[in-house]
Amino acid sequence: MTLEPSISVAASPLVEIKNVSKWFGPLMALNGISLEINPGITGLVGPNGAGKTTLLRLLTGQSKPSIGEIRICEFDSWSAKAKSHVGFCPYDDSTWDEMSGRKLVRVSAGLHGFKGEEARHRTETVLETVGMIDRADRPVRTYSKGMRQRIKLGQALIHDPDLLVLDEPLNGIDPVGREELNQLFLRLARSGKAILISSHILNEMDHLADHILFVCRGKLLASGSLEAIRGVLDDYPLKVRVSCQSARRVASELMMLNSVKSVSIETLDDLLLEVQNPNRFYAEFGEFAVSPNIHIHGLKATDTSAEAIFDYLMARSSKPG
Amino acid sequence: MKNPLQISLFASCFQVFCLTLRRQFFSRQTIVITMLLGLALAITMVWLVSDSYVRSPMRGTTTYYRALSPETNAYYVIGDRVEAESIVCFVQGRRGGKREIKARVSGVISEIKIENDEKVRRREMLVRIQPDRTGLQLASEVLSPLFMGFLLPIISLGYASAAISGERTNRTLVYLLSTSIPRPLIYCSLYAAVLLLTLAVTLGCLASICLPVGVNGIEVLYKYAPVVFVSTTSYVSLFLLFSAWFRRATFLALAYALMIETLTANMPGVVKSITVSFYANSWLYDKSLSLGLEPNIPAYNPVMAGTSQIVLVLASIVFLALGMWIFSRKEYD
Numbered sequence: 288m289t290l291e292p293s294i295s296v297a298a299s300p301l302v303e304i305k306n307v308s309k310w311f312g313p314l315m316a317l318n319g320i321s322l323e324i325n326p327g328i329t330g331l332v333g334p335n336g337a338g339k340t341t342l343l344r345l346l347t348g349q350s351k352p353s354i355g356e357i358r359i360c361e362f363d364s365w366s367a368k369a370k371s372h373v374g375f376c377p378y379d380d381s382t383w384d385e386m387s388g389r390k391l392v393r394v395s396a397g398l399h400g401f402k403g404e405e406a407r408h409r410t411e412t413v414l415e416t417v418g419m420i421d422r423a424d425r426p427v428r429t430y431s432k433g434m435r436q437r438i439k440l441g442q443a444l445i446h447d448p449d450l451l452v453l454d455e456p457l458n459g460i461d462p463v464g465r466e467e468l469n470q471l472f473l474r475l476a477r478s479g480k481a482i483l484i485s486s487h488i489l490n491e492m493d494h495l496a497d498h499i500l501f502v503c504r505g506k507l508l509a510s511g512s513l514e515a516i517r518g519v520l521d522d523y524p525l526k527v528r529v530s531c532q533s534a535r536r537v538a539s540e541l542m543m544l545n546s547v548k549s550v551s552i553e554t555l556d557d558l559l560l561e562v563q564n565p566n567r568f569y570a571e572f573g574e575f576a577v578s579p580n581i582h583i584h585g586l587k588a589t590d591t592s593a594e595a596i597f598d599y600l601m602a603r604s605s606k607p608g
Numbered sequence: 609m610k611n612p613l614q615i616s617l618f619a620s621c622f623q624v625f626c627l628t629l630r631r632q633f634f635s636r637q638t639i640v641i642t643m644l645l646g647l648a649l650a651i652t653m654v655w656l657v658s659d660s661y662v663r664s665p666m667r668g669t670t671t672y673y674r675a676l677s678p679e680t681n682a683y684y685v686i687g688d689r690v691e692a693e694s695i696v697c698f699v700q701g702r703r704g705g706k707r708e709i710k711a712r713v714s715g716v717i718s719e720i721k722i723e724n725d726e727k728v729r730r731r732e733m734l735v736r737i738q739p740d741r742t743g744l745q746l747a748s749e750v751l752s753p754l755f756m757g758f759l760l761p762i763i764s765l766g767y768a769s770a771a772i773s774g775e776r777t778n779r780t781l782v783y784l785l786s787t788s789i790p791r792p793l794i795y796c797s798l799y800a801a802v803l804l805l806t807l808a809v810t811l812g813c814l815a816s817i818c819l820p821v822g823v824n825g826i827e828v829l830y831k832y833a834p835v836v837f838v839s840t841t842s843y844v845s846l847f848l849l850f851s852a853w854f855r856r857a858t859f860l861a862l863a864y865a866l867m868i869e870t871l872t873a874n875m876p877g878v879v880k881s882i883t884v885s886f887y888a889n890s891w892l893y894d895k896s897l898s899l900g901l902e903p904n905i906p907a908y909n910p911v912m913a914g915t916s917q918i919v920l921v922l923a924s925i926v927f928l929a930l931g932m933w934i935f936s937r938k939e940y941d
Binding site: 395 | 616617619620622623624626627631634778779780782783784785786787788789790791939940941
């Protein structure tokens with residue numbers, strides 16, 4: 288069902304991003320990103336505002352890189368030819384809400400140039416794939432978030448694309464629905480598609496992504512398997528400023544923590560810590576801060592490039608389970 | 609083997625066309641336009657059926673006398689034709705003499721309220737006349753101010769300016785842009801759909817205003833239809849360009865239609881020559897149309913009908929091309 292013979296595709300990666308930067312006025316959204324995407328599930332992970340959506344919009348030809356080049360199956364991502372290889376499931380829940388789910392998928396089939404019997408056949412196949420066949424005749428505006436996500440996925444799959452780009456597909460979906468969608472993604476990946484899933488929560492990629500791209504502040508910080516990324520994040524050196532009462536006493540006690548590499552006393556109330564393993568440090572520091580006779584006023588990461596990771600890890604460590 | 613791609617591209621464009629047609633038709637714009645059209649029809653109907661009354665001008669109580677029709681040499685009766693200068697009745701003057709009362713409009717006497725020799729008071733209705741409605745009156749009293757000056761630009765901007773910016777604010781434009789249709793073709797399909805819908809509405813609206821007037825109305829309809837066709841096309845091209853260019857295209861188009869089209873189009877000087885309505889009016893004023901319309905502003909100085917046509921058609925093409933160019937380059941969020 289693919290539109291292009293896959294012989295030419297096999298020779299080079301499906302998606303090739305070469306040194307791409309994108310800025311909006313003075314704001315640098317992406318900064319010199321180079322990567323390749325191959326069949327299988329790729330997770331694009333980063334905190335909010337890291338440039339994930341910008342990257343996805345570049346990939347799907349919604350916007351053009353300021354410099355650099357993105358090639359999808361050897362076509363420039365802005366070109367119409369590249370788009371026939373890409374299915375896009377945008378972040379926004381808004382669709383043509385007045386239509387029924389079946390009509391919406393049918394219209395997408397039409398937009399991709401399928402007619403008559405072929406379009407009908409594809410519509411039914413896709414509705415079955417995303418598990419919406421029994422609810423397809425209800426208007427989309429009556430759908431829940433999970434059902435919308437499925438129907439959006441349906442319209443993205445209608446032309447059987449080689450690359451499926453999903454912008455935060457698991458956002459706001461309950462655990463049961465999430466598990467079902469994950470199974471669906473895995474099935475699609477097994478059928479040989481490349482799936483790019485963006486998320487701001489690394490744990491969402493558990494048992495899902497073969498490959499993780501970790502972006503932060505418009506840069507690709509790390510890429511590799513989930514374990515590799517976890518390792519990189521865990522060993523990320525971090526400078527932390529702690530303000531407290533009786534700094535000297537606190538400093539000596541902080542030196543006892545395993546994760547703290549060095550402590551220097553900045554002023555009477557401020558300490559500057561160098562931390563090797565932030566994740567472990569936050570766990571240890573949490574226990575330390577509640578111990579008697581210790582009065583901690585504040586904790587702040589001073590390394591601004593790591594601030595987002597800091598926030599991210601804070602959010603992750605505060606999550607139950 | 610070359611054909612399937614072309615056919616499917618055509619199918620894609622046709623889908624964009626149908627989708628746009630459907631989404632624009634079932635939209636808030638249609639409700640607003642229907643309301644405006646209803647209002648315009650109501651105004652036309654009131655204009656059409658509103659009768660002219662001849663009232664007693666004299667203070668105090670006077671006596672009413674019926675007048676003779678000069679043609680038949682008998683009293684005017686219901687159904688008789690009168691001209692503006694015809695004397696339809698007399699009332700008693702202050703010193704016993706009779707004072708002539710003229711019809712002031714041409715038309716047909718539809719009612720005589722007072723019997724001969726009856727007493728009448730000041731302002732009392734004497735005779736009701738149903739005025740003639742000529743094509744010229746229709747054109748100058750209803751079509752020019754109400755339709756050409758207001759409804760036509762409003763209908764065009766309602767559909768055209770919402771076509772792209774509406775999908776954009778609705779965040780559904782991305783579904784059109786992530787298909788494999790080249791962007792200029794998406795724009796052309798959108799344009800075709802909006803143009804068809806707008807033309808259907810404007811021409812339908814013109815017909816529904818003209819037809820109740822009768823034979824004269826049909827004559828005016830034939831003369832206005834080409835002007836409406838071409839100026840609608842120009843407006844749609846312009847407002848769809850706005851829509852492709854700006855996020856808040858409707859407000860901008862509304863500002864343009866109300867400020868520039870309405871204000872400057874009626875100004876003497878060369879400023880008005882940037883407006884669509886100037887060329888539409890010039891075309892209508894042209895003597896060759898023999899509608900007999902006169903510019904109501906002495907310094908209006910219209911151009912020739914041929915020039916107007918060329919300018920409007922060229923403007924449409926330029927706006928369409930510019931819109932395609934902008935749409936295929938712009939990054940929509």
